[in-house]
Amino acid sequence: MTTDVDLAAVARLIAEPARAAMLDALLSGEALAAGELARAGQVRPSTASGHLAQLVAGGLVEVAHSGRHRYFRLASPDVAHALEALGAISPPRPVRSLRQSRTDEAMTLARTCYDHLAGVVAVALVDAFVARSLLTAGGDGFTLTPAGAEALADAGIDIADARASRRAFARSCLDFTERRPHLAGALGAAVCAHVLAEGWFVRRAPGHRALRITDEGRRQLAKRWDITTP
Amino acid sequence: MTTDVDLAAVARLIAEPARAAMLDALLSGEALAAGELARAGQVRPSTASGHLAQLVAGGLVEVAHSGRHRYFRLASPDVAHALEALGAISPPRPVRSLRQSRTDEAMTLARTCYDHLAGVVAVALVDAFVARSLLTAGGDGFTLTPAGAEALADAGIDIADARASRRAFARSCLDFTERRPHLAGALGAAVCAHVLAEGWFVRRAPGHRALRITDEGRRQLAKRWDITTP
DNA sequence: ACGACCTTTCGGTGCCGACCGAACTTTCCC
DNA sequence: GGGAAAGTTCGGTCGGCACCGAAAGGTCGT
Secondary structure (H helix, E strand, O other), rough: HHHHHHHHHHHHHHOOOOHHHHHHHOOOOOOOOOHHHHHOOOOOHHHHHHHHHHHHHHOEEEEEEEOOEEEEEEEEHHHHHHHHHHHOOOOOOOOOOOOHHHHHHHHOEEEOOOOEEEHHHHHHHHOOOOOOOEEEOOOOOEEEEEHHHHHHHHHHOOHHHHHOOOOOOOOOOOOOOOOOEOOHHHHHHHHHHHHOOOEEEEEOOOOOOOOOOOHHHHHHHHHHHHOOOO | OOEEEEEEEHOOOOOHHHHHHHHHHHHHOOOOEEHHHHHHHOOOOOOOOOOOOHHHHHOEHHHHHHEEEEEEEOOOOOHHHHHHHHOOOOOEEEEEEEHHHHHHHHHOOOEEEOOOOHHHHHHHHHHHHHHHEEEEEOEEEEEEEHHHHHHHHHHOHHHHHHOOOOOOOOEEEEEEOOOOOOEEEEHHHHHHHHHHHHEEEEOOOOOOOEEOOOOOHHHHHHHOOOOOOO
């Protein structure tokens, strides 16, 4: 493996405002169609098509054909991680509207970070796992204890499936609003998929990261994990 | 805090090959003068000056005046982290020369990663610390045990000073050649400063990350930590 | 005080790439 | 098969910005 990498080549792809907006939309973890991404980037479909071709050629994004649609998603968790790290040193954009400041508030509470949960709730959940010794903190992430494996399996999360994947099992990821780690990796993705499937949260808008917690979610979090939410 | 950040603004700064080369040079952790950075970016001083002004304005780089020189360094460990994360998804540059492939080999063995150690040796050192229970792995990093504090203080590392800094004390950082975590944060910086001061390693060239291990370093690593190096 | 050195400012040139509309391909639906 | 919808390709336009050289601003030696 070579140590001399072309930083500028990747940065150039992210540097274009339209492409950056597309990548931001893809950070929701969803696969989005070319047209939706054109809207996210506020450019015409023809322009978006060129951008997407570049992102695919650069290895940041993968594409899946489905009929007359083409669905794009981030190529790997590493890409999501790099985007998050870049976000941590990016200047905040001036708040434009009341609507945006409301979205901001919502995102602080709960959002997706690529394919796992982030925000106040995600950090609280990890804390609850650790406090109950279901998870222990480790150098490059977390370790699931036997008790943890049992508890999460009981809760309906497919641990075996998560272990089978080739991804890191239980990574930690720095929450960029809380500035504390939350659960990422295959296990983080499994937990996120489960709580969405169970209807604890719903996505506020397609292609956006913000999640709305449902009454059911509020109830379950309080009952199972003793987490109260505003 | 706002969640809507301008990814493109930071990426634009990194996207220029000359600026990327300068940032790469600064990843050595050293503060470098404008002229040295001009050479690193392979541009005229006048061009470099403009680039550096942009990097400072963008918050990626800080400047310190010293006589007729101006020394630049990365503004924060977060910047270094973002650059590393970006490096992990960047395409390798084609190997140009035998000389470069030798540098590559050297960097795989030992290098700086901003202000701490990276490479085979860094990972081996962390492993040794953990094996001796001087360090335990934690969710967002490591924890220094009482035995560890004593052992490292005995070795001549200023633990109190590292603890006093406002930085995270013992972070973990993914080594991008080894793909395993090594020690970062204030403690990582202290360890790196110590081994450089003691002459275990010397920098191969100013503004480059590669380190050469000295005979003294080889001896000490073998004696104190039972690490043998090729 | 003078020259040497490091760095920045300014004006002018040139190129890369983002953008759009129009035309074309592919797929779906009726 | 016809029409609509999604996406891509192509040609032409235009703006932003990296680049350099020349000259000026500071700072250090002697």
